Amino acid sequence: MSDADLCNWRFTETPYNWRLMSIATKTGDKGETSLMYARRVSKTDHRVDAYGCVDELNSALGLARAAVSNESVRAEIVAAQKELITVMGELATAPQDLERYRKDGFEITTSAMVDRVTAVINKIEESQTMKFKDWVIPGDSFPSAALDLARTTCRRAERRVAALVNDDKNFNIEILRYLNRLSDLCWLLARKIEAQNGGSG
Numbered sequence: 001m002s003d004a005d006l007c008n009w010r011f012t013e014t015p016y017n018w019r020l021m022s023i024a025t026k027t028g029d030k031g032e033t034s035l036m037y038a039r040r041v042s043k044t045d046h047r048v049d050a051y052g053c054v055d056e057l058n059s060a061l062g063l064a065r066a067a068v069s070n071e072s073v074r075a076e077i078v079a080a081q082k083e084l085i086t087v088m089g090e091l092a093t094a095p096q097d098l099e100r101y102r103k104d105g106f107e108i109t110t111s112a113m114v115d116r117v118t119a120v121i122n123k124i125e126e127s128q129t130m131k132f133k134d135w136v137i138p139g140d141s142f143p144s145a146a147l148d149l150a151r152t153t154c155r156r157a158e159r160r161v162a163a164l165v166n167d168d169k170n171f172n173i174e175i176l177r178y179l180n181r182l183s184d185l186c187w188l189l190a191r192k193i194e195a196q197n198g199g200s201g
Contacts, residue, residue, distance in 0.1 A: 036093040036101060046163050051091035053157035054179075058084045060153045061186075064146035070196065073189050076120055080182055083113050087175055091161070095168055109174045117181040124188050128195065136190075141197055144190040151186035154179055 138148035
């Protein structure tokens with residue numbers, strides 16, 4: 001089952017009956033996969049690469065959330081994970097299908113999502129007295145290392161999305177802005193965890 005299929009299952013009112021449908025559809029055995037609305041493309045397609053990286057990012061954030069005990073940090077992580085579902089769904093939709101996608105009630109990435117993450121960053125920076133002089137070496141603690149892994153995964157997703165921006169002049173730039181901001185938040189949350197744990201930060 002492709003990532004787009006999983007997005008479709010997540011959002012449709014009539015989800016797949018998992019008792020009747022195997023996760024192993026075998027439709028990708030020849031190196032192709034489905035975007036939303038069953039549009040077939042190569043698994044090497046830039047769009048597939050981009051939403052695949054966002055999927056990896058969501059998993060990396062899931063690992064970080066499982067490792068973190070701070071409830072406020074956990075809340076910020078899960079909020080980002082939910083927003084990444086919106087990002088991934090939009091990325092998994094071909095440009096010619098986006099109008100249909102919106103008419104079907106699916107959400108797209110907005111400036112409000114970017115502003116939300118920016119506000120969180122500002123709040124943390126205003127409430128913390130952390131100072132940074134040198135490059136950070138990840139691994140001070142498992143939770144902060146998991147957040148640094150999510151940060152670098154986010155940067156990779158951002159680079160893949162940047163390639164789509166180059167391919168499509170009408171691409172929703174808010175996706176790129178959101179990922180850029182989210183990677184900053186991951187870095188800051190990692191340093192917050194280190195500071196609270198008395199690490200070197």
